[in-house]
Amino acid sequence: MNLKDRDQRFSRSAWKRPKRFDRNLIVIGAGSAGLVSAYIAAAAKARVTLVEAKKMGGDCLNFGCVPSKALIKSAKVAHQIRHADNYGLKAVEPGVPFSAVIERIHEVIARIEPHDSVERYTGLGVEVLEGYAKLIDPWTVEIALNDGGTQRLTTRAVVIATGAQSVIPSIAGLVEIDFMTSDDMWERLRGRPTVPQRLVVLGGGPIGCELAQSFARLGSDVTQIETAPRLMTREDEDAAQFVEASIRADGVNVLTSHKAVACGAHWGEKWIEVEHEGDRRRICFDEIIVAVGRAPRLEGFGLEELGIKVDRVVETNEYLQTLYPNIFAAGDVAGPYQLTHVAGHQAWFATINALFGDFKRFKVDYSVIPWATFTDPEVARVGLSEAEAKEKNVRYEITRFNLDDLDRAIADGSARGFVKVLTVPGKDRILGVTIVGEHAGDLLAEFVFAMKQGHGLGKVLGTIHIYPTLAEANKMVAGQWRRNHMSGFLLFLLERFQTWRRG
Template sequence: MKKLLILAVIAAVAIAFFILDLHHWLTLDGLKSGLEQFEYWRSQAPLLTAGGFFLLYIIVTALSLPGAAVMTLAGGALFGLGQGLLLVSFASTIGATLAFLVSRYLLQNWVQSRFGNRLDAINRGIERDGAFYLFTLRLVPAFPFFLINLLMGLTPIRAWTFYWVSQVGMLAGTLVYVNAGTQIAQLESLSGILSPDLLISFALLGLFPLLAKKLIGWIQRRRVYGRWQKPARFDRNLIVIGAGAGGLVSAYIAAAVKAKVTLVEAHKMGGDCLNYGCVPSKALIKSARVAHQMRQAERYGLDVTAPRFSFRAVMARIQTVIHKVEPHDSIERYTGLGVEVLQGHATLIDPWTVEIRLHEGETRRLTARSIILATGASPVVPPLPGLDETGYVTSDTLWDKFAERDTPPEHLVVLGGGPIGCELSQCFARLGSKVTQVVRGERLMTREDTEVAELVQASLQDEGVDVLTNHATLRAKQRDGCNYLICDHQGQEVELPFDELLIAVGRQPRLTGYGLETLGIETHRTLTTNAYLETLYPNIYAVGDVAGPYQFTHTAAHQAWYAAVNALFGQFKRFRADYRVIPWTTFTDPEVARVGLSEQEAIERGVAHEITRYALDELDRAITESEPKGFVKVLTEPGKDRILGACIVGEHAGELLAEFVLAMKHGLGLNKILGTIHTYPTWAEANKYAAGEWKKAHAPEAALKWLERYHAWRRG
């Protein structure tokens, strides 16, 4: 009731403010027209006028009413620079603090309880650096001050800290505005507009945000670099740590623009994608697919054949594929491009110095103006009791461990329902393993729409994968020479026997051992970076899995361009990393490819949308290849052809998605896709037909009726 009463009072005052037309007095025209009246009041009762102005300023600021900027000018116009600055400075801070306290009292508990998990990172940042964040916002008046007051009230920052930081932070801006107000008061004729004092005052008013931004940058650099001694000269323009996708592209770009760059890799060139992820898994998927097609030969009018193969040969082929791709990422290639490649472990000594323990035993120290961290990620292994006893493999280690097997595991348990778990479950089932896939949640692939996950799950189950949802893993154990995974399913313990246990529950960034803790760089789930991919230190950047928010090879390469260009040319122009159009594909059968919003995300975020679907069982090419499974689903703005997202499930979905990625990137709608010639018969026609379904649903019915009458008239 108290909160409702306060809200009612605030609402009543705000309504009265506008009904009584008081806001007219808080405009520039109102200020100019009322100066003579205010001057009279001040001459008759200076203290009362000053007190009334002080109180009115507090009320306007506390209630977040429009007009605070004009009142600041009025302070200079009425009371001069000294007294005006004193009144406005304290009144604005007191009013802001009252607004802060009201926001905290009314909304903080509700917001924190409702969005607590999402606000953890913000709360930690405010508790650690809240004063600096607030000071930065106060110094640069681009962000509305009333919003700062209200939003800060929702955070854990202390009220006293909010008060004194606001008092200090707003002082410079208040001085500029009050000084400008003194010049307005002295404006007696049009010729006065050209007076030097007035021109200087308004020049300061316009330049202040830029000057404040420069000052903030200087303060921030002093703050983060204060305890370090910057080298007088540098050995390199750029040092890149990690030779995965992000690191390789960063080094390539630096060498291409003739910068002196060193690339450091502790293990294998090409990183996880080449050696443990994308390349070997897709090679395995192809072998498993051929084995599956042999068993399904009757679909193509052929005799069914049971595939006969050596699993050792399958794994050997995978290594052959890796070796064929390796030259693209090799030391020799990058050295030829002008990159110095060092094999060893890199540690940051200070923001510009990297110590490299080379594999040969030597230690080198190099300095660079900028450093890019591209250290990648490793599989998450949950702390399950008994794992050391039973053993396990991950998506990184299975390639070496399984290389010497003549047959695939007889009974494989896959822990995890994400893309990696689903791809590998299907592969090993197709190669003859009895596969049990264990999922903690209610379904597979939680980032995709429910219908997509259900289609993939049905496909896995049709091929023999036993998908167990709502199974929380408890422990692993050995008994009588057999291995078991113990799970909790609806309060009952379930024992799942296995020969091999594959853990695929996600990947975590590699953050330890690089000296980040010494430098004070936060290492939570990922490195904290800004829009320019800068870490705590503006000259140290992070890309790829270590930076997030996506763990894809193509996003690591995408980020690398921004990081490298900002690192080398940021003093002239910096570029914000663009994540608006990020595609991804899960290479199960059927494939799942997506870009932009899913239907599930659109509903969760309250985004208005329309859905257009085209079933692949209507596509001629799908029929000819006996692969009619899947669909194209496109989300668009209501009544418009602007694409919000696209999801394709089916054969070659990853390839088909590229057209939608291009369209979204360059603002092309479904009408443009519909108007583009697609070769017949191809899978790509599915995109055009989906666009045609949208067009059909938005046909101008009234115009078509008139056309029907016209043609009837033409027939006589």
């Protein structure tokens, strides 16, 4: 969005600007973006108020990243016990006291919680108010406090960081069957002695795949339903195929190209009806998790009343400004990525521009954005995928190294997956990287750094990597690129030179 000075003057004309302000910055929402914004503002000695209606730490700490990764770890250990013979040990069926698994998840949340707590941020110099914030005008925020009071504050700038919530699809009968989402499942599963026997996971994206595989490994009979022809449609097909094969091997009944059309219950038996190639059938289940995506929280904050355009996200310009140049958005509400680390990244730009934009502004940088899906194997990517390169008509060449040839992966029993690098034809400049395998999210960091700093595969190849580690895969793929680009004529001359040297 390009905000012209004329439009900005017009947008402010209906409101009377205060002569003095109570705050330099008010941040609405204490998820990743909000916490980073408040932290930076306090560090810059601004007077900042952070408003959160529910839980500090937002979705990532309480409902998403943290609890799901704790679940994934428990499920992976159960999988390793079940397949201990792969490591020369006796394979046994693991005991799964499900209530203990869920309690461990809550213990993990509790251990991380102090990092995002009211006490910590108050100690940093942030005023934290627990309640619902609403914009009254471009400089005034009204907070309906959770304790029943109301407070109005004026501020030079606002950062909207209200996060996202689970999307609930329009499926006949869904609201009547007591479904779960990633927002409420951790509390609702608490205290249950056994894992759900028959579980339906609706959705084939990252969240759906992580949950489907984890519950299957813990002993659930899982059916995963996805409307698209394959899982993980944002990833290259070869990467998605690896994940789908692994999920199926763990016992998940994967139904792609299946559309959920109705839900219901009969004599206490819950069911979902799916349609595939014109045929319909019903699948009975005990629990269902809806994981079809997340949508920004946009309602109730006064955005529409101020004329701030919201469609799927809050519309912003390259400086993360909304229609009003002193109101910014960061995180899931701003898009285009729903990633915790991108939310924090955006928060830096939004906060610095909010506090110092009258002197210098910074355009948000999306040039090198990494992400990962924490299935087993993991899928991690940065830059262009092969599919995106084709779609955008970007010329590229591919260098690929298969992890079944990596010493450490063989020793660990994780010799599956690959590292795939897209480069400019004939050059080592990296356009994008996809890694499928054990700790792919960690391995990707070297390529993220290389791309951010403008380094090519030659620099990766010239870096010493510890032997034996999984990180050697990065050096191996760089070495493969180098071998692919050795000059045939140069090799001929080298051979002649060595022959001459032997006399």
